[in-house]
Amino acid sequence: MKQRAALVGLLVLILAAVGFDWATFPPPLPGYAQVRAAWKPSEAWLYDRHGVLIDSARVNFAARRLAWVPLDRIAPVVPTTVVAAEDARFRSHGGVDWLAILGSVGARAKGERGRGASTLSMQVAAFLSPTLAMPGARGWRDKLRQMRAARALEMTWSKDQILEAYLNLAPFRGEAQGIGAAALSLFGKTPAAMARDDALLLTALLPDPQAPAPRIAARACRLGGTGDCARFASEAASMLGPVRTLALDPGLAPHLADRLLTKPGLRITTTLDAALQRTVAAALRRQLLGLGGSRARDGSAVVIDNASGDVLAYVGGIGGASTAPAVDAANAYRQAGSTLKPFLYAQAIERGYLTPASVLDDSPVQLDTASGLYVPQNYDRGFKGHVSVRSALAGSLNVPAVRTLLLVGVEPFRDRLWDTGYRGLVEDGDYYGFSLALGSAEVTLLEQADAYRSLANSGRWSPLRLTADAPRSAPRPVTTPAAAWIVADMMADPNARAATFGLDSALRLPFWTAVKTGTSKGMRDNWCVGFSRRYTVAVWVGNVEGDPMRAVSGTSGAAPVWRDVMLALGRDDDQGPPMPAGVERRRIAFADTIEQPRIEYFLRGTGQSLIAAAPATARRARIVNPASGSVYAIDPDIPADRQRLAIETTGDVRAHHVFLDNRDLGPAAQQLLFFAPPGRHRLRLVDSTGRTADQVIVTIR
Numbered sequence: 001m002k003q004r005a006a007l008v009g010l011l012v013l014i015l016a017a018v019g020f021d022w023a024t025f026p027p028p029l030p031g032y033a034q035v036r037a038a039w040k041p042s043e044a045w046l047y048d049r050h051g052v053l054i055d056s057a058r059v060n061f062a063a064r065r066l067a068w069v070p071l072d073r074i075a076p077v078v079p080t081t082v083v084a085a086e087d088a089r090f091r092s093h094g095g096v097d098w099l100a101i102l103g104s105v106g107a108r109a110k111g112e113r114g115r116g117a118s119t120l121s122m123q124v125a126a127f128l129s130p131t132l133a134m135p136g137a138r139g140w141r142d143k144l145r146q147m148r149a150a151r152a153l154e155m156t157w158s159k160d161q162i163l164e165a166y167l168n169l170a171p172f173r174g175e176a177q178g179i180g181a182a183a184l185s186l187f188g189k190t191p192a193a194m195a196r197d198d199a200l201l202l203t204a205l206l207p208d209p210q211a212p213a214p215r216i217a218a219r220a221c222r223l224g225g226t227g228d229c230a231r232f233a234s235e236a237a238s239m240l241g242p243v244r245t246l247a248l249d250p251g252l253a254p255h256l257a258d259r260l261l262t263k264p265g266l267r268i269t270t271t272l273d274a275a276l277q278r279t280v281a282a283a284l285r286r287q288l289l290g291l292g293g294s295r296a297r298d299g300s301a302v303v304i305d306n307a308s309g310d311v312l313a314y315v316g317g318i319g320g321a322s323t324a325p326a327v328d329a330a331n332a333y334r335q336a337g338s339t340l341k342p343f344l345y346a347q348a349i350e351r352g353y354l355t356p357a358s359v360l361d362d363s364p365v366q367l368d369t370a371s372g373l374y375v376p377q378n379y380d381r382g383f384k385g386h387v388s389v390r391s392a393l394a395g396s397l398n399v400p401a402v403r404t405l406l407l408v409g410v411e412p413f414r415d416r417l418w419d420t421g422y423r424g425l426v427e428d429g430d431y432y433g434f435s436l437a438l439g440s441a442e443v444t445l446l447e448q449a450d451a452y453r454s455l456a457n458s459g460r461w462s463p464l465r466l467t468a469d470a471p472r473s474a475p476r477p478v479t480t481p482a483a484a485w486i487v488a489d490m491m492a493d494p495n496a497r498a499a500t501f502g503l504d505s506a507l508r509l510p511f512w513t514a515v516k517t518g519t520s521k522g523m524r525d526n527w528c529v530g531f532s533r534r535y536t537v538a539v540w541v542g543n544v545e546g547d548p549m550r551a552v553s554g555t556s557g558a559a560p561v562w563r564d565v566m567l568a569l570g571r572d573d574d575q576g577p578p579m580p581a582g583v584e585r586r587r588i589a590f591a592d593t594i595e596q597p598r599i600e601y602f603l604r605g606t607g608q609s610l611i612a613a614a615p616a617t618a619r620r621a622r623i624v625n626p627a628s629g630s631v632y633a634i635d636p637d638i639p640a641d642r643q644r645l646a647i648e649t650t651g652d653v654r655a656h657h658v659f660l661d662n663r664d665l666g667p668a669a670q671q672l673l674f675f676a677p678p679g680r681h682r683l684r685l686v687d688s689t690g691r692t693a694d695q696v697i698v699t700i701r
Contacts, residue, residue, distance in 0.1 A: 026149035027129045032161045035128065039068045039168070041180075044261035046253060048274040049310070049468065054250060055257040060264045063171075066180035067265070071164040074179060074191040079163055081199040085223050086206060087120040091159060095121040095150035118146070120166045125149035127169040167191075172202070173209050173240065186239045200224045201232065201239055213237045252277045255316025255328035260467070269468040271310035276303060276568075280313040283564040285320065287541070291557070293321025296526070296541050296549045300329035301561055303569070304449045304536040306456045309464050309472075311446075312535075313565075317544070327544045330446060333424050334525045334540065336439035337518030338396045338554075339448060340417065342455060342487050343479075344404055344437055345393050347416050349603065350483035353407045356390040356490055357588050357600045359613045360400035384499070386594045386613045393487070394496030396517065396554070398438050405437035417441070419478045420451045420461055439518055448529045449538035455514070456531040458580065459484035482582040486601050488514040491530070492576060506559040509566055512576035517554035524548055526557035532572035537565045621651035621668075621693045623658075623685050628696035634678065644673040645698075647683065655688040676700050 030038070042060035047053055058064065071079065083090045089097050100117040125146060126132040132146045153162065172182035182205075183191045187198050194202070197220070204219035205211070211219075217236040221229035252274060260268050284299045296319075303313035316328035348354040362384040384397065392400035405413060411429030413436060418425050424442045425432070432440055446464060454461035460475035490496060491514035494503060501507060507515050507530075515530025524546055529538040539558040542549055549557065579585070584604045589597040591612035602608075625648035626632075634643060647658055653668035661682055665672050668685060678700050685694040 026125070026145050026152055027131055029125060029128050029149060029153055032157050032165070035165060036068055039065075041066050041068075041265045043067075044257075044264060044266035045268070046257045046261060047267065047269045048272045048277070049270065050274070051269070052274040054252040054270070054272060054274050054277060055254060055261075057254075057257045057261040059261060059266075063177045064175045064181045064185070065177040066184065068168055069164075069178070069180045069191050071160055071167070074167060075194040075199070077196050078179065078191065078194055078199045078202065079167065081196070081203045081223065082167065082206070083120070083163070085203045090120050090163070093119065093121075095119060095152075095154040096147045119150060121150035121153055121162050122146045124162050124165050124169065125153050127165070128153075170206065171209055172205055196224075197231070197235055201236055204236075213240050216240075250274075252281065253314055253316075255326075255330065256314045256466070258326075259328065259331065270314075271305075271308075271312065271465050271468060271470075272314060273312050276313045277315070279568045280565050281315050281318050283561050283568070284315055284318045284539070286564075287561045288319050288321070291541070291552065293319075294550060296543060296552050296557060297321045297323060298327075298329055298544045299539065299541040299558070299561065300445050301537070301539045301565065302330055302445055302449050303565060304453050304464060304538075306453050306531065306534055306536055309450070309453070309462055311464055311466050314466070322544070324544045329540060329542075329544055331444050332544065333442035333444055334542065335520035336441055336443045336448070337520040337525060337527055338398070338401075338439055339443075339516055339518035339527045339529055340422075340439045340441070341393055341396065341401050341437065342491060342516055343416060343420060343451065344401060344408060344413055345389060345490070346455070346459075346479045346483045346487040347408050347413060348404050349389075349486055350480050351408070352603065352606060354389050354404065355600075355602050355606050355608070356388065356486055357590075357602070357608065357611045358389045359386050359590075359594060359611060360389060360392050360403055361385070361613075362387050362392065362397050362399050364399070386592075388590075388595055388611070390490045390493065390496045390600070391499065391595065393490045394493050395500035396497075397500075401437040402434050405434055410434065410436055413437070416478065417451075420454055421463070422447050422451060439520065445538050445540050448527065449536050452516075452529045452531055452538065453536040454478055455484045455488050456533070456536060456577070457484075458577075480582070481580040482603055485577065485580050485583060486603075488531075488577070489601060491516055501555055505555045506563045507555060509563065511572050511574050513566060513572070514576075515559075515562065517559055519554055519557075522548050523550075523552065526552055526554065528554070528558035528562040530562060530566070532566065532569070533577055534572055535566070535569050537562050537569075539565070617652040619651040621653045621656055621685060621687070622649065623683060623694050623696050624648050624650050626683070626696060626698050628698070630696075631699045631701065633701045640675050644675045647672040647674065649685060653685065656693060657686050659684040659686055 042058060042064050043056050043066055044059050045053060046055040087097065089099065097117060097119050129149065132149060167179040169178065171177050173186060176182045176185050179191045182202060183189050183194055187194065200220040200223050201216060203223060204216045213236040214233065217229065217232040220232045253272060280301050280303060284301050288296065288299050298317055298319040300317055301313065301315045302311060305312055314330060316330040317325055364383065383399065387397065387400060410433060414425055414429040414432060422441065422443050450464050457475060458481035459477055459479035461478045462473045462475040492512055494508045511532065513530050513532050515528065518527040525540060525542045526549065527540055539561045541552065541557040582604050584602050584607050586600060586602060586607040586609060588600045588609055588611055591610060594613065626645060632645065649668045656668040658665045658668050658672055660674050660676060665674055680697065680699050683696050683698065684692050687693050
């Protein structure tokens with residue numbers, strides 16, 4: 001009987017032991033290497049070409065944590081202070097501090113508030129297995145499971161590994177997790193740069209990360225064992241104050257960071273240069289402050305290395321008065337304005353249609369289109385008469401550009417722009433029409449910079465590079481070296497643009513540069529894009545929300561920024577790029593003193609010494625006014641003979657007559673006026689043989 005009772009008792013003890021073991025069995029914990037490999041920071045980082053941090057971005061918003069910080073990259077005073085405050089016998093116990101537990105039990109037995117006996121190893125075990133530290137898990141069973149987990153951890157981890165893990169896994173203020181995020185957000189330092197007071201304040205946060213500043217200061221003072229606590233009060237208030245602008249997170253390229261930093265933990269090395277990025281941002285900020293938010297609120301700028309295609313500076317926006325600061329204006333599509341004209345003239349010169357000395361007619365023109373009359377105007381609403389191609393491009397005249405587009409063709413010009421990297425031109429030529437010569441298409445600042453870079457590189461284009469690991473593509477020709485050089489020479493000619501911009505505008509530098517400005521329809525965009533032999537600089541100023549600028553011109557908006565950046569890049573070759581084969585130099589003169597004599601450049605075999613406007617007899621006979629498609633309204637309060645329309649013709653029309661419908665109005669060489677009743681009417685220019693040389697359709701209402 002006694003034997004049976006003993007066996008039953010033994011069985012009960014065994015079952016109790018098994019049950020106790022099962023009830024307190026800790027969860028399996030990962031190894032140190034596994035924890036390190038699984039660590040994913042919430043941030044991603046952007047570096048310049050020299051390894052300098054230029055920006056970072058928060059990608060994971062569950063918690064803020066930076067890269068894992070090894071123990072040897074943490075100031076020694078930090079782990080020393082943490083161990084002294086949180087687990088004084090950390091180096092000697094095996095995961096459980098039995099003396100601390102006995103002391104806590106004794107204090108409770110006396111009715112005193114006992115000090116917590118949880119070791120760093122127990123806390124790390126809880127960090128690694130959240131079930132050990134669930135809300136409300138403070139019973140004896142939970143504590144025993146945590147103690148057993150800590151002892152298991154100590155069997156496979158070294159003390160330094162446990163301490164390192166604790167400092168990286170511990171929650172600090174707000175959503176900051178780990179020593180890296182805490183040091184940066186609270187002190188603006190790296191963990192390696194923390195001082196003793198920093199370590200005391202950081203340790204004072206551990207028992208209650210959300211405690212107010214006075215309580216943290218008092219605890220830091222007790223931990224420090226000093227009677228001078230006044231400094232801790234101000235330091236704690238500063239530590240918990242508003243988010244500070246940190247030198248460790250300079251925020252130099254926020255728009256590019258948003259574009260490239262898409263995954264936590266990414267470390268991307270860009271082609272940017274941090275010093276140049278600061279210079280460009282400062283120049284743009286200075287100009288926008290000078291303009292004021294009521295004139296233009298936003299701006300962007302990029303700098304390109306011509307040889308490599310590396311983007312050396314990328315400022316997507318800097319406007320202090322911006323109402324949309326998150327918009328990346330360097331990568332946003334905006335109307336190009338006159339900045340597309342160099343590529344139009346390059347195509348015309350390349351094909352032999354024009355030379356820089358060719359004379360174009362800058363006079364009113366009306367073009368019939370599917371959507372009605374197109375009547376291009378110059379920026380100043382005036383006309384210059386006969387001008388050379390050089391003067392037309394350098395002075396950014398609109399009507400000569402439209403006449404050049406008539407020679408080249410809208411569709412071929414659209415295709416040329418596409419080949420030059422303008423990927424926003426997704427429609428065919430008919431969609432853009434004649435306004436394509438004046439930049440009605442939408443482009444980005446990066447596309448502008450790369451397109452102008454092709455002119456600097458003898459007509460060869462290749463994609464830009466934003467990151468150090470981006471592939472390098474072999475450049476492909478988009479125009480001939482001779483045409484590219486001639487157009488660059490025209491853009492670099494300060495005398496040619498003097499009539500429009502003056503002799504001493506922001507576009508004139510003390511060394512060779514080729515530059516073009518542009519302003520879009522409705523004064524919504526202002527561009528300045530140009531290059532030296534080594535660099536291309538592109539600047540945009542405007543309002544990203546699309547409302548018009550006020551009192552901002554081609555040389556008062558983007559051009560001053562372009563000038564400042566070019567000067568900051570340093571003096572380049574005064575002579576410009578060498579003249580390529582296939583270009584000849586010749587002294588020319590203009591008949592009728594259209595322009596002053598000068599040295600001019602031509603494609604070999606197309607040079608002329610005397611330039612004259614084509615005589616009337618050499619032009620096609622046609623009706624220039626009224627334009628086909630015109631609609632006129634009769635005013636009933638004005639006598640009919642005061643509402644007659646004038647007919648204008650061009651070319652040799654000495655043997656031609658003008659017919660209104662089937663009625664002969666008289667010789668075309670005379671000044672002819674006509675009045676017609678409401679309806680649709682046809683005006684015909686008929687030669688001596690009865691052949692219709694030209695006709696227009698007008699509507700009278």
